[in-house]
Amino acid sequence: MSSIIATWASLPGAIVNYLGDWQVWVFLLIGVAVGYFVGVMPGLGPTMGMALALGIVYKLPTHVGLALLCGMFVASVGSGGITASLINIPGTSAAAATCMDGYALAKQGKGREACGYSIFASVIGTILAVIFIFLIQPFVTSIALKFGDWETFLFCLFGLLICGSLSGDQPIKGWISALLGFFLAMCGAESVQSVVRYNLGVSDLLGGFNTVVAMLGLFGIGEVLYTLRHKESFKTDGKGGFPIIKIPVFIKNIGNVIRSALAGIWIGFIPGIGESAACWFSYDLAKRSSKKPEKFGKGSSEGMIAAETANNASSIGALIPALALGIPGSSTVAIFISALFLMNYRPGPTLVMQTPDILSGICILLFVAALGLLLFGFLASRITLKLLSIPESVLMPLIAVFCTVGAYGTTNTPFALIQLAFFGVLGLVLKIYNFPIPPLVLGLLVGKTADTCLRRAFLQYSSEIGKLFLRPFGLCVMAALILVLVLSIVSDRKSKKAMAEIKEAAEEENQ
Amino acid sequence: MDKNNKKSFVPGLVVIALGLFLLYLSISISNNPVQLENRIINFITEARFLPLMISITILILGVIFTIKLAKGTITCASGMTKDVAVREGILTLMTVVYLVLVTKFNFLIPTTAYLVGLLFYLNWGKKKWWVLLIIAAIYIVVALIITPYILQLKIHLL
Numbered sequence: 001m002s003s004i005i006a007t008w009a010s011l012p013g014a015i016v017n018y019l020g021d022w023q024v025w026v027f028l029l030i031g032v033a034v035g036y037f038v039g040v041m042p043g044l045g046p047t048m049g050m051a052l053a054l055g056i057v058y059k060l061p062t063h064v065g066l067a068l069l070c071g072m073f074v075a076s077v078g079s080g081g082i083t084a085s086l087i088n089i090p091g092t093s094a095a096a097a098t099c100m101d102g103y104a105l106a107k108q109g110k111g112r113e114a115c116g117y118s119i120f121a122s123v124i125g126t127i128l129a130v131i132f133i134f135l136i137q138p139f140v141t142s143i144a145l146k147f148g149d150w151e152t153f154l155f156c157l158f159g160l161l162i163c164g165s166l167s168g169d170q171p172i173k174g175w176i177s178a179l180l181g182f183f184l185a186m187c188g189a190e191s192v193q194s195v196v197r198y199n200l201g202v203s204d205l206l207g208g209f210n211t212v213v214a215m216l217g218l219f220g221i222g223e224v225l226y227t228l229r230h231k232e233s234f235k236t237d238g239k240g241g242f243p244i245i246k247i248p249v250f251i252k253n254i255g256n257v258i259r260s261a262l263a264g265i266w267i268g269f270i271p272g273i274g275e276s277a278a279c280w281f282s283y284d285l286a287k288r289s290s291k292k293p294e295k296f297g298k299g300s301s302e303g304m305i306a307a308e309t310a311n312n313a314s315s316i317g318a319l320i321p322a323l324a325l326g327i328p329g330s331s332t333v334a335i336f337i338s339a340l341f342l343m344n345y346r347p348g349p350t351l352v353m354q355t356p357d358i359l360s361g362i363c364i365l366l367f368v369a370a371l372g373l374l375l376f377g378f379l380a381s382r383i384t385l386k387l388l389s390i391p392e393s394v395l396m397p398l399i400a401v402f403c404t405v406g407a408y409g410t411t412n413t414p415f416a417l418i419q420l421a422f423f424g425v426l427g428l429v430l431k432i433y434n435f436p437i438p439p440l441v442l443g444l445l446v447g448k449t450a451d452t453c454l455r456r457a458f459l460q461y462s463s464e465i466g467k468l469f470l471r472p473f474g475l476c477v478m479a480a481l482i483l484v485l486v487l488s489i490v491s492d493r494k495s496k497k498a499m500a501e502i503k504e505a506a507e508e509e510n511q
Numbered sequence: 512m513d514k515n516n517k518k519s520f521v522p523g524l525v526v527i528a529l530g531l532f533l534l535y536l537s538i539s540i541s542n543n544p545v546q547l548e549n550r551i552i553n554f555i556t557e558a559r560f561l562p563l564m565i566s567i568t569i570l571i572l573g574v575i576f577t578i579k580l581a582k583g584t585i586t587c588a589s590g591m592t593k594d595v596a597v598r599e600g601i602l603t604l605m606t607v608v609y610l611v612l613v614t615k616f617n618f619l620i621p622t623t624a625y626l627v628g629l630l631f632y633l634n635w636g637k638k639k640w641w642v643l644l645i646i647a648a649i650y651i652v653v654a655l656i657i658t659p660y661i662l663q664l665k666i667h668l669l
Contacts, residue, residue, distance in 0.1 A: 059663055170585050176526060176572050183533055183565045193543045195558035198536040221606060228633060229591070229599045393633035394646060397626050400606060401654040404613060404622075409664035414614035421610040425603060432599075433522055433587050455556045462552045 004138040007356045011134075014360035017063065019368070024067040027060065028365060031071020032372040033380075038072070039079030040384055041395070044223075046076035046315075050335040051219040052399070054212045055406020058342040063361070069339050070365035073332065074126050075373045077315045081118030081308045082377065082384055086111055097279040097307035104299035112381075116243035117304040119377035120250060121257070125312035126370040128261040129268075132313075133320055134363040137352060144324040144349035149457035150468055151477045152325070156450035158481040159327045159442055173435045181443025182450070184209055191448075192455050204415035211338050213407045213419045214444055218437050219331070220403035221420060222427020224396045243381050246301075253305050256286050264310035268317025268330065282310030284501075316366065323347055323359065327446055331438040334445055342410075522587040523577025530570030537562035605629060617667040618655055626650050 018024055031053075038049030049072055057065035080095030085102030098118060105114035147155070160178045188208030189196050199205035250257065260282040267278040286306030287296045296303045318333040326348040328334035337347045345351060345358065352359050407420040430437055461468035468474070540559035547553040554560060579585045591599065605628060612621035626647040634643055659666050 056658075056664070172572055172576050172579070172585070173587075176569060176576070179565050179569050179572070180529075183562060183569070186562055190558050192556070193545060193558060195541055195543060197540050197558055197562060225599065225602050225606060228602055229595050231598070391634075391637075393637070394630070397629045397633070398650045398654060400629070401622055401626065401650060402658070404610065405618070405654055405659065405664065405666060408613070408618075408666055409659070412665060417610045417614050421607045424606065424610075428599075428603060432591065451561045454561065458552055458555045459547075462547060462549060462556075465552065 004142060007138040007141075007352055007359055008134075010357040011360045011364075014357040015364055017357065018067070018361050018364050021063055023061070023064045024365075027064045028067040028071040028369060029372060029376075031068040031073075032075040032369055032376050033071075035072035035075025036079045036373070036376055036380055037387060039076040040083045040387060041390075044399070045080075046073065046332045047219045047335060048223050048399070049076050050332060050339075051215045052402050052406060054215060054335060054339055054342065055402070055409050057339050058410070062343045062345075065339065065343055066361060067365050069336060070362065071369045071372060073315070073336060074312075074366055074369035075376065077332070078119065078122030078126065078308075078312055078370075078373045079377060080311075081122060081304075082115050082381060083388065085114035085118055085304075086385065087388060095279070095308075095311065097283040097311075098304060100283070100297045100307075101300045101303040104297065105304070108299055110299065112242065112244045113246065114299075114304065115377075115381050116245040117249075117301055118308050119243055119374060119381075120245045121305045121308035122312045122377075123370045123374045124250070124257055125261050125264060125309035126316055126373075127367060128258070128309075129265050129313035129316035130363050130366045130370070132261075132265055133316060134359065137320060137323060137359050140320055140324045141349060141352040145353065146473050147325070147349055147477070148471065148473070149453040149460065150471060150474050153450050153453040153457060154474065154477050154481060155321075155325055155327060156446040156453070159321075159446060160439070160450075170434070174439045177430065177435045177437065178439035178443045181440035181445075182447040183443075184214075184440075185444045185447025186451055191452050192459070202415075204413065208448070209419060209423075209444070210411055210416060211444055212342065212410045213416045214423045215335055215338060215441065216403045216407045216410075217420045217423025218427035218430075218441065219335075220406075221400060221424025222431060222437075224400045224403070225424065225428045226431045227392055228396050243378055245378075249301050250305065253302060256289075256302055256306055257309050259285060259289070260306040260309040261313040264313030265317035265320075267310075268314035269320050278314035279307040279311040282306040284497075319362070323351060323362075324349060326351075326449065328442060331441050334438070334441045338445070519583070519587070520577045520580040523573060523580045526573035526576050527570060530566055530573045533562070533566035533569060537566045601632070602629075605632070617669055619651075619668040622655060623647070623651055 034053075035046070035049060038044040039046060050069065053069060053072055057069060059065075060068065081098040081102060084095040084098040085106050087103075095118075102114040102118060105111065105117075160175075160182060185208070186197055187205055188199055189206050196206065263282045263285055264278045267281060283296075283303055283306050286302050287293050290296065290300075290302050292300070292302075315330065315332060318328065318330040319336070322328045322333045322337045326337060326346070328337050340347050340351075345355065403424075404417065404420065407416045408414075410416060427437060429435075430440065457468060458465070537559050540557075540562060543553075543557050547556065576585075576587075580587055605625065609621055609625040612624075627644070630643045630647050631640070655666065655668060658664070
């Protein structure tokens with residue numbers, strides 16, 4: 001209990017440490033600005049934006065690097081709804097449900113109102129989720145501290161299983177993708193007996209694949225190549241202007257906001273489901289509990305608020321397993337924890353206990369970033385349509401070069417560029433054939449940990465193997481994981497069903 | 512079986528081939544230097560155990576995937592027309608060649624050639640040539656000079 005209180009007690013000190021540094025403010029605002037840009041631009045998105053930031057964060061002081069990441073993280077997820085509302089193209093996959101009502105509002109001449117709902121709901125969703133993880137994370141960590149090698153292996157396995165089973169409507173592709181990532185993660189010298197595994201005689205691969213370079217390839221180069229496959233860019237029309245934020249509407253929707261935030265956090269907590277499922281799940285919940293369900297899809301403020309609150313809460317909720325166990329809940333968070341590794345933190349059970357101010361610091365930065373998004377989103381929405389008119393064919397070459405510089409800068413070895421090419425082409429092929437990439441990233445991140453933990457657990461219990469399977473905590477973890485697996489499959493099916501129903505209804509309406 | 516059905520399960524065969532390749536790589540992993548007496552525990556703690564399990568699972572999934580593709584219960588088509596495939600191929604080739612060239616000739620010359628080539632290829636007929644050159648020059652300055660200078664990234668220009 002004392003360690004939990006110590007974590008909370010570190011808040012005032014962290015406020016002074018983090019917010020007392022002017023560089024933190026500067027890079028947080030840069031992060032918000034860049035995050036806003038990548039969030040509103042279809043084809044860029046939070047994952048690519050944050051992957052690009054990986055190439056530079058390790059060069060910055062820790063506080064400053066975290067500020068940049070947190071700014072980008074919040075703003076890139078939160079701003080996707082603006083594009084969804086203005087041009088009916090979700091800037092991020094998490095904003096897909098926002099198109100339904102946001103664009104309907106824009107067509108009614110209420111585009112500024114739609115942007116207002118989108119930004120303010122994103123900010124509220126983020127803030128509620130930040131408060132929630134600040135309160136709950138020390139408890140989760142104290143449970144995670146009881147994890148031995150066996151339990152950690154089980155959790156990694158569970159992440160892979162669920163990530164595959166919940167990715168898209170073809171789970172077999174998710175599992176293949178996850179297992180491929182798992183396999184790639186084990187390349188190089190392993191840590192139990194230093195046996196070298198399939199490095200193909202390349203000495204640069206003795207340390208394995210660099211996860212930062214892998215992400216720059218998968219989400220950067222791969223995405224650039226995939227986006228540029230079509231000659232025509234999207235068209236923009238509509239009117240810009242300052243967003244209109246209607247506070248009384250939010251006060252009226254307080255129950256909807258809290259419900260959506262909690263649903264978002266829950267979905268974020270489960271590895272592999274992601275923000276896009278969270279927004280549909282909450283949208284459906286809001287529709288079912290609304291007094292005016294017939295308005296959904298025709299410009300309902302309730303629908304917009306639910307979707308935007310949930311997708312932002314979900315992205316923050318995904319930090320819970322990431323910080324406690326080192327297992328990312330989403331691809332964006334996978335990049336976030338890779339950045340923590342680069343900054344010499346070790347996400348996992350001991351992270352919060354060894355550096356209690358890290359949780360407070362991240363929460364403060366996310367909180368301020370949410371306020372920054374409110375300010376920036378308000379001011380920048382006037383130029384959003386101009387930003388959207390930049391053709392991909394002009395923008396993407398710069399992204400490709402940034403990925404290259406970032407990959408090289410991360411390792412300072414030319415071999416990083418060969419890895420970048422490999423992962424770029426792999427990402428492209430996976431995208432072309434509709435194999436989900438987040439399971440591969442999850443496999444890549446947890447593969448080595450799972451392997452080491454499994455082998456260490458068996459070595460430890462080699463003389464009495466029955467005891468390994470009967471470890472009370474391991475049994476609890478297994479039971480809990482099976483329960484979560486069932487619940488999450490149910491949640492996922494519900495969100496997919498809701499998405500299908502909502503889209504079907506909208507299509508019928510259009511006809 | 513018509514031509515489309517024949518083509519439809521090719522991605523499944525690719526996954527099977529991948530599984531076989533990974534299986535070969537897993538089998539090639541050498542034994543642990545320190546062996547345990549209990550053979551089962553020793554097998555599980557071998558460095559090749561998980562890679563072996565994964566490659567076998569990929570192989571099994573590959574077979575299931577192929578059967579499902581052949582039956583038409585799932586789809587795995589790229590959906591690309593010939594034009595898009597050619598364009599995609601050219602872009603991929605340019606990028607891979609660029610990355611390989613940077614490892615040999617450092618950043619400045621390959622990046623200049625890549626940016627100019629890519630911008631002209633993607634925007635030919637849409638933007639004036641001198642505008643594209645200016646954009647390429649700005650990108651080079653931003654990506655290779657300003658950003659590395661601010662962040663103190665060590666990249667070799669020439």
